[in-house]
Amino acid sequence: MKVVVVGGSIAGLACAHALFAAGCKQVIVLEKARTLKPAGAGLGLEPQTCKVLAEWDFHQQLMDSTLPLTIDQSQATDSKSNATRVLARDENFNYRAAHWSDLHKMLYDKLPRDTVHWGHEVVSFQQSEDGVRVEVKVAQTGQTVVVDGDLLVAADGSMSLIRKHFEPHQHRRYLGYCAWRGVFDYSKNDSPEMIASIKNVYPDLGKCLYFDFAKGSHFVLYELHGKRLNWLWYVNQPEPHMKINSLTTKVDKSTIEKMHEEASETWGPELSALMKATSEPFINVLYDREPLKQFVWNHVVLVGDAAHPTSPHANRSTNMSIIDASVLGQSIAKWGFDKISIALAEYESIRLPVTSQQVLYSRRLGLLKQGFLFDPPHSFPWFEADANLCDQLLQRNMPCFKSNS
Ligand SMILES: Cc1cc2nc3c(=O)[nH]c(=O)nc-3n(C[C@H](O)[C@H](O)[C@H](O)COP(=O)(O)OP(=O)(O)OC[C@H]3O[C@@H](n4cnc5c(N)ncnc54)[C@H](O)[C@@H]3O)c2cc1C
Known part of the structure; x- marks a missing residue:
């Protein structure tokens, strides 16, 4: 089983850990950014996320780098x-409380060195009966190369090229x-x-x-x-x-x-x-975006912000990404690679209803906190x-x- 993960941010790196933990031997992460560099700011990690990170052997590092x-x-x-x-x-x-860069680096540092390919932008992909083929633009050479895999994990964020392929008319709000x-x-x-x-x-x-x-x-x-x-x-x-x-x-x-x-x-x-x-x-x-009706299309599965971009009010994005990765890994470990379609259906059935409700809840919370739901709007009750x-x-x-x- 060769898994191609598109996107090397939190969801992509978390999926790589989950897939290795599930017994997958070949995982490659394609990331369009050229290098790992400090970025972002703070985020809150919920107990379930911390538990998942501890299962991947990050407990001590998490305690040392967060408050x-x-x-x-x-x-x-x-x-x-x-x-x-x-x-x-x-x-x-x-x-x-974690800094995005500390969490990202922590996830990156523990992966085998040849897992993440920086400066590799996926420009197109296609599915066949057996798997997927992606076309990748390599920043260093300017060339386009082809990568084949049995499974494509789309962790390419809220502007996901891969989700756009399946849901071309779905726009961000x-x-x-x-x-x-x-x-x-x-x-x-x-x-x-x-x-x-x-x-x-x-x-x-x-x-x-x-x-x-x-x-x-x-x-x-x-x-x-x-x-x-x-x-x-x-x-x-x-x-x-x-x-x-x-x-x-x-x-x-x-x-x-x-x-x-x-x-x-x-x-x-x-x-x-x-x-x-x-x-x-x-x-x-x-x-944010309206919740999707599916996360899986044959050999392609969406995770993280590619699957359910959300507003920040319930501290969801990063937590959802890490829990997505964990559930995906557990479903694959349970059903094995020869029953990958059952594993992916299980992942979707667990994560889609929860993330959909949380996206809508977070949207409402934002409107409440910004005064849009008051009568008159923006009053201060x-x-x-x-x-x-x-x-x-x-x-x-x-x-x-x-x-x-
Ligand atoms: C640099 C950066 C800093 C951030 N800082 C914060 C923060 O401080 N606080 C916070 O709450 N959230 C932050 N986020 C967002 C946070 O990571 C996400 O909301 C959440 O963790 C879900 O992550 P994700 O991996 O699904 O999506 P994202 O974090 O958006 O990552 C998507 C990744 O896919 C890559 N990508 C996109 N298209 C392609 C393509 N075609 N080929 C290859 N790679 C592609 C992008 O370069 C990116 O690295 C940051 C994201 C980034 C990228």
Whole structure:
């Protein structure tokens, strides 16, 4: 059995681990990026994901490179008076805060050296009765080569070429807002006063996932290993038409200055100072898609964002990718390679209903948090919100989520 994985980000590398663990001897990962390089920012890993990573022998590395998130807290801030109200607090939260690059490198470093082929962009593919054939453009030589396999795992992200082949009319949906993001590194201790004032307002940093709500907007703040503060600020706006189709688009100086001005009108001095002090903040333009009706087409299976691109509010993308990989590997291990079609059908039957519900749930959560669901839209009822509304903010209320699994 030779498996060709397209995409060497979290889903692709996780699938390589799962396939090796399932007994597959030949796995190649084709990744269009030329090299492994630091990118991205923070993400939250749920207990089930940590369990899967531990099964692949990453437990110690995970503990060493992440911080606990034992509290999930949502609060509202009044932009004028700077008064706050705690809306919901879960002290039995059991996540880990990771940096995307640390997780990606950790997954990469433990794979056999000849597994990932950097600078290999899949430009087309076709299926036959026996398997798949992909055409790959190799960046270093400029040549196009052909790779054959028995199974194609599409881990090529939210703009997946492979999903587009099967679902050409399915378009991405702009969510109505973008996220400013950044990571502030205070390991050199060069801003002690700013850090002290932030920790004064957010005293549980280091173990808490903070959500802070202002009018038509919300902010996310948590700490990463290595004295780094990870932040996101969600801003309602018409869809920006950016040339670069990247998850982590860098922006020019004047746009950053405008963001700083707006931040000081929306948030207290602590958060605005943090945003100002962060070098190279970037923008995520946020999209999701309607859930698909299938993940498997004969010898092709979709995983991760290729299968179910989602909004970030329920911390789903990376968790779903790693759990997809694990379920795929377990189904293949259970049924064996000679019954691969049964294994793939089992994977689809387990993952499709769960991920579909979670994509829709996360979409609704984003609309709620950004004020779209209020009457009138973008009003600010959080200071009067009842327990039922506040409860909806807790991460543990996501469908199909076993917080202690
Ligand atoms: C550089 C980078 C930084 C990120 N940083 C964060 C972060 O800080 N926080 C966060 O929550 N999420 C981040 N993400 C997104 C996160 O990885 C995903 O949302 C989630 O983990 C699902 O991963 P995925 O592997 O399915 O998709 P993606 O992470 O989008 O990966 C898809 C991969 O496929 C490759 N690819 C696409 N088309 C082809 C092709 N035709 N041939 C070969 N390769 C192809 C892409 O280059 C990419 O590496 C980042 C993604 C990337 C690529």
